[in-house]
Each structure stands twice: as structure tokens, then as C-alpha cells.
Amino acid sequence: MKELSIYIHIPFCSSKCFYCDFTSFSGQSNRVKEYIDSLIVELSLHKDSLQDYRIKTIFIGGGTPSAIDAKYIFKVLDYIYKNFNISSDMEVSMELNPGTIEFEKLNIYKEAGINRISMGLQTFNNNILKKLGRIHSAEDFLQSYNMLDNAGFENINVDLMFNLPDQTISDGMKDVEALVRLGVKHISYYSLIIEPGTLMHKWHQENRLKLLDEDSERKLYYNVKDFLKENGYQHYEISNFSMKDYECKHNMVYWKIKPYIGVGLSSHSYLNNKRFWNTDDLSSYIQELKKGKLPIEEDEIISKDIEMAExxxxxxRLVEGIDKREFKDKFGVDIKVLYKDTIEKHKNSDLLFEDDRYLKLTDKGLDLANIVEVDFLP
Ligand SMILES: C[S@@+](CC[C@H](N)C(=O)[O-])C[C@H]1O[C@@H](n2cnc3c(N)ncnc32)[C@H](O)[C@@H]1O
Ligand code: SF4
Structure with missing residues (x-):
């Protein structure tokens, strides 16, 4: 049976963080019930065409899935278990914000089959947390982390961001050191992106943010990378570090371009060489599903050339790089022949290197990944 992953988007948040441009909003909690009903209708519309697939991973992301009543999360997962083919070793992840859980909620998540938690901390520095518009403190995070631990969740990711307003290299290092002391199994480490349309973008344009210069930002990243490696973490993707066997299986599906469907507001799907994505307007999403129609905004056929490039x-972006044999098995072409000029060019400029099996970015190449990537596009 073919394998499939499912992404479920929950757009509700307690308040909007100043840097965030994800499809998420506060002040709409009165619409949670009809949203969940719509999600179930959406899943039911996909169900018949997906009976040849077995579900390998599910990821409930947001927004803040832990901000809504846990019974809704249970309801959606229960629907999937009863209507789709499920793998016995399925990874079921959910994003959770510090300070949004209590013990009873965690029991419902367990009963619902959630076995991996991804928690957004961003930084332990309470002053910086306020500047980001986060509604929790470092202490809230520790309390939630301990609660998860006591409830028996051990596969936990923590998101950190770096190059935050007023953050020093030493602040950044302290964040990572503290997570290592806690024994966190997986760390996602993202450099702040100033997204157009956010408050942070406005402040940046008004020169009101004190951020690191480019060299210091890279220095912090390299220090963190070395520190995590010394402490037994594998650096397996540009922004992701994990202890052995704790890589995120769901994200690997995206990075290896395997099939997935996304349900919920603005979520993306990739199936049968077609990419399609949902509307990001809550009312249209609910209205379309009330009419029994999928709320798809647009679709795009992915040609073989594009698929190979992607x-x-x-x-x-995976630190192990591209498995040359896997490429040949998947596409029936030798990667070295197909991208001969691109590979030679970037090997000569010390951005790419290869061993018997893999083609990968050098350390310098990981910093300049965009430059290499565009040359693979048709
Ligand atoms: C879907 S988001 C949010 C998950 C969850 N609601 C939370 O805030 O903890 C996943 C992660 O993306 C990262 N992120 C969001 N916006 C970002 C930005 N503008 N720049 C860098 N990282 C960002 C944050 O680390 C965040 O935890
Ligand atoms: S970062 Fe997370 S909590 Fe903050 S607005 Fe975005 S999705 Fe919501």
C-alpha cells in the first residue's frame, strides 16, 4: 500500500505574535466548533480517493492547536482512525504553546494517539519574549515541559528562534544550553525572518529593532551547531537537530517530496504530481464545505522536471544531502548527467561536495543554499 501523511491546520491563537505571518488569528474562538465540523467534512471528501494509502504521519499545526478544547483534537483524530488506513507505527505530532495545557488536556491528547509534541519557546529571555508578543514566560515553558514529561510524553521538539531583538550571542547560546540540560530530544532553530505585513516588519523599517549583524548571526548559528553536535545531537536539516531516532518523520515527508494532504485553512497538499492549496479565508472555507465542496483555492501540476528539481x-537542505541512488531509482536518470554543469560549477566554488552515495552542501554551501538551489530549477 502507498504511504501518505496528513497535515491538519488549527488557525486559532490566544493572541497574535508580532513576527508571525502564519494563517493564525485571535478573537475567533466562537468559530472553533464550526471549523472542526468543516475539517471533518473536508476529510470525508478526501476519504474515498485515499483508500489505497496507508497513513504514516499526522501533524496538527497552527496556529495553536493546544488553545482549543482538547475534545476537538480527539474528534478529528478519531475520525481519521475510523475512516483511513493507519500504520501501526504512525507518528502523530501536535504543536503546543507553553501555558496552554493542564493535566486533563494531556490525558486526552494521549488517548487521541498523539505521540510527539512540538512546543514553541523561542527564547528563555522574558524581556525578549515580551518584545515578540509571546504571552508566556520561560517559567510557563518549564512548567508545561515538566507536565508533558510527567504525562509520559518523551518525543518533544522545542522551537527556538535566534537573532531576536536585543539578543546577544551569549543570550542565544544560553537558550540552547538550557534545552540541552533538560535533555530535549529535538530542537528546531530558526533565524528570525522579518515577514512583510507583521508589526515586526513595521518596526524594522522604522529602525526600531536592534538585531545582530550578519557575521554575528552566523557565528551564533555555528556555535550552536558545534555545541549541539558535541552534546550528541545530529544536525539533520538546516534548522533541525535531534537525538538519534528522534528526527521528525512528518517533516521528512516534505523534504523527500512524498505525498501528503493538508486539511484546514490555507493548508497545502501534494498528491499524484499535483499540488493544491486551500483558501485562507475562514468564512469561505466554512461556506464551501457546507456546500459539500473542497475549499481549494488553486492547483498546479508538477512536471517531472520540477519534481526532480524540488x-x-x-x-x-538535509545535511546528509541527496542520495544519488535514490534519485536514480525514483526518476530513472543519473543526477550527475542531468545536472552536470550545475554540480561542477558549485563543486568548483566549494559550495557542493559528494561522496560515493551523497551529493551535499558544504558548510559554506549551507549558508548560501539559495544560490545553489536556483541552479537546479529548469
Ligand atoms: C507554526 S509556528 C507556531 C507554533 C506555535 N503556535 C507557537 O507559536 O509556539 C512554528 C514555529 O515557527 C517559527 N516561526 C514562526 N514565525 C517565524 C519567523 N517570522 N521567523 C522565524 N521563525 C518563525 C517559530 O519558532 C514557531 O514556533
Ligand atoms: S507564533 Fe504561534 S502563537 Fe504566535 S501567532 Fe504565530 S501561530 Fe500563533
Whole structure:
């Protein structure tokens, strides 16, 4: 049976963080019930065409899935278990914000089959947390982390961001050191992106943010990378570090361009060489599903040329690189022949290197990944 992953988007948040441009909003909690009903209708519309697939991973992301009543999360997962083919070793992840849980909620998540938690901390520095518009403190995070631990969740990711307003290299290092002391199994480490349309973008344009210069930002990243490696973490994707066997299986599906469907507001799907995505307007989403129609905004056929290019682009973001044999098995072409000029060019400029099995970015190449990636596009 073919394998499939499912992404479920929950757009509700307690308040909007100043840097965030994800499809998420506060003040709409009165619409949670009809949203969940719509999600179930959406899943039911996909169900018949997906009976040849077995579900390998599910990821409930947001927004803040832990901000809504846990019974809704249970309801959606229960629907999937009863109507789709499920793998016995399925990874079921959910994003959770510090300070949004209590013990009873965690029991419902367990009963619902959630076995991996991804928690957004961003930083332990309470002053910086306020500047980001986060509604929790470092202490809230520790309390939630301990609660998860006591409830028996051990596969936990923590998101950190770096190059935050007023953050020093030493602040950044302290964040990572504290997570290592806690024994966190997986760390996602993201450099702040100033997204257009956010408050942070406005402040940046008004020169009101004190951020690191480019060299210091890279220095912090390299220090963190070395520190995590010394402490037994594998650096397996540009922004992701994990202890052995704790890589995120769901994200690997995206990076290896395997099939997935996304349900919920603005979520993306990739199936049968077609990419399609949902509307990001809550009312249209609910209305379309009330009419029994999928709320798809647009779709795009992915040609073989694009698929091969994307396989390379995402593959290079994995630290192990592109498996040359896997490429040949998947596409029936030798990667070295197909991208001969691109590979030679970037090997000569010390951005790419290869061993018997893999083609990968050098350390310098990981910093300049964008430059290499565009050359794979048709
Ligand atoms: C879907 S988001 C949010 C998950 C959850 N609601 C939370 O805030 O903890 C996943 C992660 O993306 C990262 N992120 C969001 N916006 C970002 C930005 N503008 N720049 C860098 N990282 C960002 C944050 O680390 C965040 O935890
Ligand atoms: S970062 Fe997370 S909590 Fe903050 S607005 Fe975005 S999705 Fe919501």
C-alpha cells in the first residue's frame, strides 16, 4: 500500500505574535466548533480517493492547536482512525504553546494517539519574549515541559528562534544550553525572518529593532551547531537537530517530496504530481464545505522536471544531502548527467561536495543554499 501523511491546520491563537505571518488569528474562538465540523467534512471528501494509502504521519499545526478544547483534537483524530488506513507505527505530532495545557488536556491528547509534541519557546529571555508578543514566560515553558514529561510524553521538539531583538550571542547560546540540560530530544532553530505585513516588519523599517549583524548571526548559528553536535545531537536539516531516532518523520515527508494532504485553512497538499492549496479565508472555507465542496483555492501540476528539481532543492537542505541512488531509482536518470554543469560549477566554488552515495552542501554551501538551489530549477 502507498504511504501518505496528513497535515491538519488549527488557525486559532490566544493572541497574535508580532513576527508571525502564519494563517493564525485571535478573537475567533466562537468559530472553533464550526471549523472542526468543516475539517471533518473536508476529510470525508478526501476519504474515498485515499483508500489505497496507508497513513504514516499526522501533524496538527497552527496556529495553536493546544488553545482549543482538547475534545476537538480527539474528534478529528478519531475520525481519521475510523475512516483511513493507519500504520501501526504512525507518528502523530501536535504543536503546543507553553501555558496552554493542564493535566486533563494531556490525558486526552494521549488517548487521541498523539505521540510527539512540538512546543514553541523561542527564547528563555522574558524581556525578549515580551518584545515578540509571546504571552508566556520561560517559567510557563518549564512548567508545561515538566507536565508533558510527567504525562509520559518523551518525543518533544522545542522551537527556538535566534537573532531576536536585543539578543546577544551569549543570550542565544544560553537558550540552547538550557534545552540541552533538560535533555530535549529535538530542537528546531530558526533565524528570525522579518515577514512583510507583521508589526515586526513595521518596526524594522522604522529602525526600531536592534538585531545582530550578519557575521554575528552566523557565528551564533555555528556555535550552536558545534555545541549541539558535541552534546550528541545530529544536525539533520538546516534548522533541525535531534537525538538519534528522534528526527521528525512528518517533516521528512516534505523534504523527500512524498505525498501528503493538508486539511484546514490555507493548508497545502501534494498528491499524484499535483499540488493544491486551500483558501485562507475562514468564512469561505466554512461556506464551501457546507456546500459539500473542497475549499481549494488553486492547483498546479508538477512536471517531472520540477519534481526532480524540488527533490534536489529539498534534498540539499538535509545535511546528509541527496542520495544519488535514490534519485536514480525514483526518476530513472543519473543526477550527475542531468545536472552536470550545475554540480561542477558549485563543486568548483566549494559550495557542493559528494561522496560515493551523497551529493551535499558544504558548510559554506549551507549558508548560501539559495544560490545553489536556483541552479537546479529548469
Ligand atoms: C507554526 S509556528 C507556531 C507554533 C506555535 N503556535 C507557537 O507559536 O509556539 C512554528 C514555529 O515557527 C517559527 N516561526 C514562526 N514565525 C517565524 C519567523 N517570522 N521567523 C522565524 N521563525 C518563525 C517559530 O519558532 C514557531 O514556533
Ligand atoms: S507564533 Fe504561534 S502563537 Fe504566535 S501567532 Fe504565530 S501561530 Fe500563533
Amino acid at each position: 527533490f534536489c532543492i529539498f534534498g540539499l
